[in-house]
Structures are given as C-alpha cells and as structure tokens.
Amino acid sequence: MSTNPYQDDRGNKDRSITAEPPAHLGDPTETTGPATAAEGRPFLMGEAMTGGYRGGADILHDCTIAVDPGEIAVIVGPNGAGKSTAMKAIFGMLDLHGGRVVLDGQDISHLSPQDRVARGMGFVPQTANIFTSMTVEENLEMGAFIRRDDFRGTMEQVYDLFPILRDKRRQAAGELSGGQRQQVAVGRALMTQPKVLMLDEPTAGVSPIVMDELFDRIIEIARSGLPVLMVEQNARQALEIADRGYVLVQGRNAYTGTGAELLADPEVRRSFLGG
Ligand SMILES: Nc1ncnc2c1ncn2[C@@H]1O[C@H](COP(=O)(O)OP(=O)(O)OP(=O)(O)O)[C@@H](O)[C@H]1O
Numbered sequence: 001m002s003t004n005p006y007q008d009d010r011g012n013k014d015r016s017i018t019a020e021p022p023a024h025l026g027d028p029t030e031t032t033g034p035a036t037a038a039e040g041r042p043f044l045m046g047e048a049m050t051g052g053y054r055g056g057a058d059i060l061h062d063c064t065i066a067v068d069p070g071e072i073a074v075i076v077g078p079n080g081a082g083k084s085t086a087m088k089a090i091f092g093m094l095d096l097h098g099g100r101v102v103l104d105g106q107d108i109s110h111l112s113p114q115d116r117v118a119r120g121m122g123f124v125p126q127t128a129n130i131f132t133s134m135t136v137e138e139n140l141e142m143g144a145f146i147r148r149d150d151f152r153g154t155m156e157q158v159y160d161l162f163p164i165l166r167d168k169r170r171q172a173a174g175e176l177s178g179g180q181r182q183q184v185a186v187g188r189a190l191m192t193q194p195k196v197l198m199l200d201e202p203t204a205g206v207s208p209i210v211m212d213e214l215f216d217r218i219i220e221i222a223r224s225g226l227p228v229l230m231v232e233q234n235a236r237q238a239l240e241i242a243d244r245g246y247v248l249v250q251g252r253n254a255y256t257g258t259g260a261e262l263l264a265d266p267e268v269r270r271s272f273l274g275g
C-alpha cells in the first residue's frame with residue numbers, strides 16, 4: 001500500500017484535493033433548483049442533453065450522464081459517438097437546447113465553464129490538456145489559478161499521488177512520457193480541489209501497464225470520495241472499474257448500467273467489447 005495521505009481518510013487531516021463533496025455549495029442568490037432537488041438525485045448529472053456545436057446539427061440527443069460521490073462513471077462508445085461532446089456539454093462548452101446540467105442539486109446549465117470550475121468541476125479534456133513549454137510545477141500552479149489560499153498542501157498531495165511528478169517538477173511537461181503527461185493533466189485538475197473530476201480518455205496512447213497504473217490512481221481518487229466521470233477507449237478495462245457505465249452511440253444512450261452489468265450484457269459484448 002502506498003503512503004498516500006488521502007488513500008485512507010481516517011486520520012487524514014488535509015483532504016484538500018478531495019474537498020468534501022456537497023456542503024458549502026449553496027448560493028443564496030441561486031434561483032433555480034429547490035434545496036430538495038438533491039435528494040435521491042445524482043451529485044452531477046447531464047440530464048436529457050440535446051445540442052451540438054454552434055451552427056451545426058445536434059450531436060447529442062436526449063443524452064443523460066451522471067455520477068455520485070465515491071463512484072467512477074465511465075462513458076464508452078465508438079469513435080465519433082459524442083463522448084467528448086457529452087463531457088464538453090456537462091462542462092458548459094456547448095449550447096444545449098434541451099436538457100440541463102445539475103451539480104449538487106443546483107441547475108448550472110447557464111454557467112460558463114469558468115464558473116463551473118469555481119463550483120467544483122475539474123475537467124481534463126481529451127487533447128491539449130497540459131502546457132507543454134511550462135514545467136510540471138508551473139502546470140500545477142496554473143491549475144490552482146482560481147485559488148486565493150495556500151495551495152502547497154494540495155500540490156504535495158498531487159506529488160504523493162504521482163511521485164514521478166515530484167522528481168520531474170522542474171522539467172518541461174512537454175518532455176514527459178505520455179503517461180506522465182496524463183498525470184500532469186489530472187494533477188492540474190486536482191489543484192482546484194474539485195468536487196467532481198471529469199477525465200476525457202486519461203489513458204489515451206499509453207501502454208497497458210501505464211494504463212493499469214493510471215486506473216489504480218483513478219480508483220484511489222474515487223475511493224477518497226471524489227466522484228470521477230471519465231471517457232475511455234479501453235472499454236472493457238474501464239467498465240471493470242466502473243460503478244456506472246454508459247454506452248453512447250450516435251449521441252444517444254444506447255446502454256446504461258453498472259460496469260458489471262454492461263460487461264455481462266451479450267449485446268454490449270458483441271457490439272462494443274469485441275465479443
Ligand atoms: N468542435 C467541433 N465542431 C463541430 N463538430 C464537432 C466538434 N467536435 C466534434 N464534433 C463532431 O461531433 C461528433 C462527435 O464527436 P466527439 O468528439 O464527441 O466523439 P467521441 O465519441 O469523443 O469520439 P472519439 O472516440 O474519437 O474521441 C463527431 O461527428 C464530430 O465530428
């Protein structure tokens with residue numbers, strides 16, 4: 001077992017990376033969403049999302065994606081299915097003309113991506129997710145841009161989670177291996193102390209061993225209480241660690257269930273998992 005301080009939350013006094021999920025999000029000026037809306041509803045939900053890119057046809061059709069604290073939710077599906085688009089929609093980068101996004105009981109559909117970060121969303125996009133000419137440490141500092149408090153403790157937690165980044169903290173992020181870059185990208189998102197972590201293909205382009213290691217770290221993050229919503233090309237492996245799984249096809253929910261249910265579904269196996 002590692003000595004990671006937030007792997008075991010008993011006795012861990014500084015859980016700043018994993019800031020307690022619900023609590024102090026309540027904004028008294030918020031007019032949408034009654035306080036009771038959170039009851040029995042997922043912590044983060046893109047609900048019945050319909051929309052596309054500016055000026056284009058709809059990509060998402062009535063698409064629903066959700067995740068709760070302690071969970072890993074995984075979106076899988078063929079190339080072009082709309083997985084990244086669904087993530088971008090939840091993060092506020094798309095104009096939805098149907099559905100809504102709810103975070104901790106509040107409708108945040110009208111908020112900009114930056115405001116969603118301030119509300120607790122950490123998003124690692126599929127591409128261009130680090131500043132390659134900056135050092136590892138500068139990347140992490142950039143991640144903390146919304147914070148006014150001392151973020152050194154969070155940085156130490158990121159280094160405890162990904163020890164290689166501590167060793168390479170003075171190195172340009174562009175000089176790192178693919179797997180190490182993905183660690184920088186995840187670490188950068190953790191620096192905002194998000195209440196939910198969204199990862200678009202965190203294991204893209206890495207070897208199976210590095211993929212396993214990244215998945216282990218993602219499990220560690222989720223078990224610390226921080227909900228993780230991720231898109232994965234490695235569908236079988238991702239569903240094995242998924243509490244919730246979504247198979248998207250042509251912007252629609254094709255199959256939804258626990259990871260185990262989807263792995264056991266003959267249709268899903270035949271169509272998306274290679275039998
Ligand atoms: N910025 C954009 N502007 C216009 N259309 C886009 C844009 N990004 C993606 N699309 C279109 O949206 C559809 C879904 O793309 P998306 O990137 O969401 O798929 P994906 O499931 O993430 O695929 P992949 O597995 O290849 O990452 C595609 O038809 C794509 O061409």
Ligand SMILES: [Mg+2]
Pocket residue numbers: 083084085126200
């Ligand atoms: Mg994608």
